[in-house]
Amino acid sequence: MHELILKPGREKSLKRRHPWVFSGAVAKVTGKPASGDTLEIHSHTGEFLAVAAYSPQSQIVARVWDWTKREIDAGFFRGRIERALALRAHFLPTSDAARLVHAESDGLPGVVADRYGETVVLQLSSAGAVRWRDALADALETVVRPKTIFERSDADVLALEGIEPRIGVLRGAAPPARVAVDEAGATFEVDVPHGHKTGFYLDQRDNRLRLRELAAKREVLDCFAYSGGFTVNALIGGAAAVTAIDSSGPALGLLARNVALNQLPQAECIEGDVFQLLRKMRDQARSFDLIVLDPPKFAPTAAHADKAARAYKDINLLAFKLLRPGGLLFTFSCSGGVARELFQKIVAGAALDAGVDAQIVEQLSAGADHPVALNFPEGEYLKGFICRVAGGA
Numbered sequence: 324m325h326e327l328i329l330k331p332g333r334e335k336s337l338k339r340r341h342p343w344v345f346s347g348a349v350a351k352v353t354g355k356p357a358s359g360d361t362l363e364i365h366s367h368t369g370e371f372l373a374v375a376a377y378s379p380q381s382q383i384v385a386r387v388w389d390w391t392k393r394e395i396d397a398g399f400f401r402g403r404i405e406r407a408l409a410l411r412a413h414f415l416p417t418s419d420a421a422r423l424v425h426a427e428s429d430g431l432p433g434v435v436a437d438r439y440g441e442t443v444v445l446q447l448s449s450a451g452a453v454r455w456r457d458a459l460a461d462a463l464e465t466v467v468r469p470k471t472i473f474e475r476s477d478a479d480v481l482a483l484e485g486i487e488p489r490i491g492v493l494r495g496a497a498p499p500a501r502v503a504v505d506e507a508g509a510t511f512e513v514d515v516p517h518g519h520k521t522g523f524y525l526d527q528r529d530n531r532l533r534l535r536e537l538a539a540k541r542e543v544l545d546c547f548a549y550s551g552g553f554t555v556n557a558l559i560g561g562a563a564a565v566t567a568i569d570s571s572g573p574a575l576g577l578l579a580r581n582v583a584l585n586q587l588p589q590a591e592c593i594e595g596d597v598f599q600l601l602r603k604m605r606d607q608a609r610s611f612d613l614i615v616l617d618p619p620k621f622a623p624t625a626a627h628a629d630k631a632a633r634a635y636k637d638i639n640l641l642a643f644k645l646l647r648p649g650g651l652l653f654t655f656s657c658s659g660g661v662a663r664e665l666f667q668k669i670v671a672g673a674a675l676d677a678g679v680d681a682q683i684v685e686q687l688s689a690g691a692d693h694p695v696a697l698n699f700p701e702g703e704y705l706k707g708f709i710c711r712v713a714g715g716a
């Protein structure tokens with residue numbers, strides 16, 4: 324087998340079972356492995372450390388499949404998928420939409436599998452994952468038995484691996500144009516071929532349900548609303564009114580459809596830029612009882628953290644200004660490059676500059692179908708707070 328030999332002293336993170344090898348840690352690679360091939364990783368003194376997938380074009384030059392010397396073959400992937408499902412047995416939501424495989428945190432770097440009813444969506448984002456596409460599809464077919472396995476390998480990170488995006492049916496019938504899923508009694512249509520990520524933001528499920536519990540009689544502003552995950556739940560929870568903002572017209576079209584499917588009163592939909600619209604609302608002295616800020620990833624890596632911090636501060640400051648006394652802010656960051664502690668500091672700075680006293684009343688994160696492996700803290704990308712603005716005197 325091909326070997327990747329580390330520079331002296333660079334085995335430390337692997338010994339703590341962190342599953343990535345950065346290109347700067349590599350002394351040499353023996354033989355001529357192709358992109359996605361399996362390598363044995365050894366320390367400079369020749370100690371075996373792991374078997375991993377080779378990503379020659381990426382800064383993350385190898386991702387660990389296993390910490391023991393073993394064959395990586397179709398049986399390995401079948402085993403990992405069975406394990407991911409078994410571990411979720413007690414944690415899968417009462418919903419027919421859930422994440423079945425969560426990449427590094429399930430021992431499968433670069434592999435995400437989401438279930439939407441009878442459709443499984445497979446998203447591959449590393450050379451090693453793409454190399455084993457067929458084995459992964461076969462394993463999901465055998466273990467999950469869906470009607471369709473659809474591939475959505477079009478995440479931005481693929482370009483860093485030098486891999487062409489691929490979207491299409493892998494197994495079974497073509498999926499319906501929109502797959503309807505039930506999430507705790509709410510119906511959502513998911514656009515599997517064209518929607519964001521694999522079609523829906525499954526990671527916000529628990530937080531949407533929390534919003535449902537807190538929305539009664541409140542006037543709600545849902546910023547970065549996408550297909551209405553938060554809007555629909557606010558309406559089900561008895562919100563007095565909901566205003567939804569998104570820059571994508573098609574997303575708001577799907578939002579209106581999802582509201583209608585649940586036989587709820589329509590939300591006020593505004594197509595535009597949240598940064599500008601919040602300023603406009605401030606100038607118009609509009610106010611709300613509950614605001615959701617669920618922006619896209621401003622900082623994919625720590626290198627973008629400064630610029631992202633300014634963007635988070637900006638929208639959180641404006642939101643604090645728009646909240647009535649006693650109002651609630653559901654604020655999120657899904658940026659891998661912004662840790663929870665930093666995000667809390669940014670939100671604190673925003674409240675200070677807005678001139679409001681606020682408390683964190685709840686800490687939010689992704690649900691149990693998005694576990695965080697303890698050896699892979701990067702898995703905790705979604706951080707949120709429910710903040711409450713002080714009431715009158």
Ligand code: SAH
Pocket residue numbers: 523524527546547548549550551552553568569570571574595596597598617618619
């Ligand atoms: N809250 C959603 C997910 C939000 S994803 C849910 O729970 O399903 C982020 C959304 O922000 C996307 O729909 C994208 O179209 C939108 N978006 C990105 N930048 C924006 C901007 N500057 N102003 C308004 N919307 C924006």
